[in-house]
Amino acid sequence: MNSLKNELEQFICLANDVVEMKLVKSEEDFFNDKAIFRPEFTHQLFGQTENIFGYKNLRIQLYYSAARLSIYLNHTFTEKIDPTKYDGVQADNVIKAIVDKLEVHPITSKDKFITELAKESSFRPSGTLLNSYSRTHEGSTSHFEIYKNDMSTPGFREYHERLQTFLWWFIDAASYIDPDDERWGYYTFFERQVEGSNTRYSSVGYITVYKYYAYPDKIRQRISQMLILPPYQRQGHGSEVLETVYRDFISDPIVFDITVEDPSDNFVRLRDYIDCKNCKQLPAFQADKLSQGFSHSMENEALDKFKIHKKQARRVYEILRLQATDMSNPKEVKAYRLEIKRRLNIPFQKQRNELEKLKKVLKPEELTAAMQGVDIQERYETLEKWYQEVIEEYRKVTARLSTI
Template sequence: MTITTVNQEEWVCNANDVLKLRLVCAHTSDPYEHPEGEYHQLLPQFTYSLFGPLQQIYGYKNLKIKLYYAAGSLVTYLDVSYDEKISDHLPGAKPTDVIGIIREYIPEGFMTNYDTFLQRVQKDTHAFVPMGEKISEYRLSDDDSTVYEIYKANFNTPGFKEYHSRLQLFVLLYIDGARYINEDDEKWEIALVFQKKSTGDSNIYNIIGYCTMYAFFFYEKCEGSKPLSEIKDISNELNETSNFSYSTRLRISQFLILPPYQKQDHGSRLYQALYRNLLANPWIKELTVEDPNDAFSDLRDKNDLMYLVENKIVEGLPIPLDKSKVEEVRRKCKLDQRQMHRCIEMLMLKRLN
C-alpha cells in the first residue's frame, strides 16, 4: 500500500546499533541467529565516516547489517536485511544506500552467501598464516598455552596489501578521526599481533590488533651532513632506498587492539615490541605519535616510564636536570622532546615525593 506521508523518525536508526560486526572463528551457524557459535561480537564505536556525523541510517525498519570477518584471514561476509523500506511506501523517498556505502570501505570479493563464507572460514582457520616477518612473541602469563606473535609487514610484502584492505575498516570504527592510509606509499610499516593456537598438526592465527607507522626522513645536523636547504627533493632520495636505510623518524599513526582483546596487556606488549625493535635499529632516530588520544597517551607514558626506570636511565641524576643531559638521554631513548619532558617530569615528581 502506498502512503503519502510517514512519520520520518520511525525510519531512522542508529548505525552503531544496527551494524552487527563479528570475528568468526569456527562454528556451524550464523552467529546472529544462533549466538552459541565460536565468534567475537564487536560493537562499533564510530560509524560517522560511513554514515555521516549523526551516525544515522534512514529509510528502513528493523535493519540488520551483518558484517562478519574470518578471525584470521579476515575474509568478509556482508548481508543487509530489513523488514520494510520507506521507498516502498513513499515513492520518491531516498533511503540510505547502505550496501553502496559499505562497498566503498571494504574491498571487492566479500561474500554474500553465508554457507560459502562458512566453508571459507573453516578452510582458512587452519590454512591462514600471517604475512611478513615475525619480530616478537609473548604469552600473557607463564601458564598460558596461547602464544601471541607480532609480525612486521609493508605494502611490498606479498599478500599484505590485500589483507590490509580488509583490516583497515576497524580503524574507522574504533579510532576517532582515523582515515585510510595510502596503500601505494611504501613508507608505511605495519606491525600486527596474532593469537596463535596450536592444534597438533597446524596452527590457528587470529588477529588481535595492529599498528601503522610512517617512516619519515630524519634530518640530523652533524659533521658531514648535507644542509637541509641543499636537499631539494627528499622523496627522490628516499625512493632510491628502502625504509630504514636512511635516518628515520618513525611516527605511529594508528594503534588498535580489537575490543575483545583490550585491557589484557596486548597494547603494552605491542608497544614494547615496537620500542625494542626501534632501539635496536640504528637508522631509527626518533619515535613520534600522530594525534594520540588519552588512552594511547596513558599506555605510552606507562611503558616509557617503565623502560626508563628498569634501565635506570635517569636514576641518580641531580634535580633539576640540565638541558644537555636531558637531550643526551632523549637521543639515547629515541623519544621525541615532548614525551621525554613528560616522562622526566613524572619521574622527578616521583623522586621529590
C-alpha cells in the first residue's frame, strides 16, 4: 500500500509551480524563459490544495500577446499516469479546467500564435486618453497611457473578455462582472513603445468601478478590481493610475464620494498613501489641527476637495497625526495612543451599554450568564494588540510619505 501511495505521489505537482505565463511582444519572447511569470493563486481552478494530478514534469504554457491579449495554451510532460496500471485512475484534464474557467477559446498551435503576433503592431487602445506618464526602470525609460472605457466603445468588450482572465490567477475570490450592466466603468493602462515610425502597445493592467446611487441625486463610485500585471508591478504604476482615476471622479459633479470594495492589504496602503498625500494640502489637516483630534472640518474638507468619505477621512487623520507626533515626547505618544484606542474601544463600549440595559430587565442569574466571557483584562490586551497592528500598518504609509 505504501509503495502504491509513493508511486501515485510522483504524479502530483503544485499548480503554482508549473503554470508559466508570459506577455509576448515578439517571437523571441515566446522562447525567452526570463519572461515567465507565475500565478499567485490557482485554487480557483484546481481546488484548495492547488495540486494537479497525473503528470510528471508538467509544464502549462499560458501565453498572452502583449497588446491584443490573444491567448496561447499548451502543456507538456514527460509521463502521464496510465489508468490501466492504477485501477482506472485518470489524470486531471488541466486544459479543460483552464478553458472552462477562463471562458475563452485559446490558440493551441505555437506556429499560429507566433503568426498572430504580426497583428500586434496595429493595435491601438480604445477609449478616452486620460493621462500619459513616463517611468524609468532598470536604466531605461518607458511611456505609459491610461484610458477610460465602457462597453459601448468599439472593440473593448472583446478585449476585456481576454483581459479579465488574469483575475483567476492574481485576485483571490475573483469573479467576472456583468458586461451588460451599464453602471460598470473601466480604466485600462498600457505601455507605449516607439520603434522608428512604429508605435507598439503592451497591456499593463486595469481598474473596474461601479456606480451606486447616493441620496438624493448623486452617485457613489466604488472601486471594485485593480490589477497590475506582474512584469509591471512595483514600478509606481499603482499610484499613477489611482490618482488618474481619482481626478476623473473629482472633476465629475455628480460623484458624491469614492469607496472601495473588499480591498487587498496592498491596495489599502496605496489608497492611504494617496489620500494622505492629498489631504496634507488641506488647512484642516495641518499639524496644529491634528493634535486637537478628528474634526468636522477634516471630514468636510476631505469630502469636498477629494470626495473621501468619513470613515476613510478618519483613517487619513490618524495616519497624518502619527506622522506629526514626536515619538520622543511621552506626552504626545500617550495622547495619540489614547486617541486610537478610544476608536478601537467602540465595539466594547457598545457591549457595555447593552449590559447596562440588561441589568434593568434580567434576573441576577440571567445577568451572570449574559456577562460570561466579559473579561476586563482580556479586553485591555485585545485593545493593545489591535493598536499595535494599526500602528504597524500606519508606519508603512508614513514611511512612504516621508519620501515626498
